[in-house]
Amino acid sequence: MTQLLSTAPTATRGDEDAVQNNHAFDNGAKGREAIHAGQSLSSLFVGSAAEAVAAGKAIWWEGDKNHLVQVEEGVVRLLRIIGEGRRVIIALQFAGDLNGASLQNDFLFTAEAVTKCKIRRISHMSFHGEVARSNALARAYLSLLCQEAAASHEQMVLLPKKNAEERPCSFIVKLAFRRNPRPRQGPLRVSMNRQDIADHLGLTIETLAHTVTKLASRNIVIPEGRHDLRNVNLARLVRLSGDTDDFSEDFCQRVNLNTRDKPRD
Structure with a gap:
């Protein structure tokens, strides 16, 4: 078989880049404007500094203090190591995806950059504070939680079948x-x-x-x-894919299951 993909390097911890005060202030002002204008969860991350993460590097580790992360560019894998060193990839995330919204304390999994990534982080306090002040953001947050629950159900229940x-x-x-x-x-x-x-x-x-x-x-x-x-x-x-059936109204024939109404020959 043709080689589909290349192998990514092993993840290691890295230091976060420092942000100058004036740059943080400008980003914060832009972030607040975007929050009130766009009223989307993604707008909450505009005020935070963008971080570049090399392919194979860890973005966070299982057990780290939880915060919210948005993937702005690249692909991220969420994984856990289980018995005998086996690796389970819980999810693969792409540009625009958010992490940590349904968690309150520590991360339950490790996140690694599959490709070169750009991410933004915000604290839970900041995130929930903005969500509490906006009905639009509250609805978007509820929708995100529902999507995460559906994705978890599919990965844990449907995929093994x-x-x-x-x-x-x-x-x-x-x-x-x-x-x-x-x-x-x-x-x-x-x-x-x-x-x-x-x-x-x-x-x-x-x-x-x-x-x-x-x-x-x-x-x-x-x-x-x-x-x-x-x-x-x-x-x-x-x-x-197993996600659909072969039922089609174009090929469905109406049948009468009531034998008493069966037409006579």
Whole structure:
């Protein structure tokens, strides 16, 4: 199988960049303006300094004091190490995603930069203070919590019920629909390496490679280079993901289950 992705380096702790007082003041003023103008959760992070994080570096560690982080650029993996040193990737996050909103004390997982990232941080006190003063932000916060709960349910309950073919298919479908509700067939950038994807889907690398090879042989998804996939048959990929059924009103025939009303010959 064509090599899909490259391997990311091991994470290490790093120092945060210092921010000059006048720069922080300017950012704070812009942040307050954006909060009242946009009334979105993302606007709360405008006043904080942007931090560059190299690929493979830790953004925070499991057990660190919790705060909120927005991914502005790049891809982040959230992971935990369980028995016998096994790694479980809880989630993969992209530009615009928020972390830590549903936590109150310490982080329950480690976050690492898969690619070169840019992030912004704010404290829980600042975040909840702004949310409490705005009905629009309160609604957005509730929506975010619901989305996180749904994602956790899917990862913990639904994903284990899927077979080795459905898991990679559902992963690719999510990537394809992430930026566009009506994606077109074409190249799809995949920044994670095969180990990341396998750990996220609960598969071995060998099983993942075998599945992608099989999809390519059926002309459904074809690897292109080290970081791209080409969606050849997105509709079929969706059907193979296990997230939908084959029911269609176009093919549904109405039947009468009341035998007493069965027409006579």
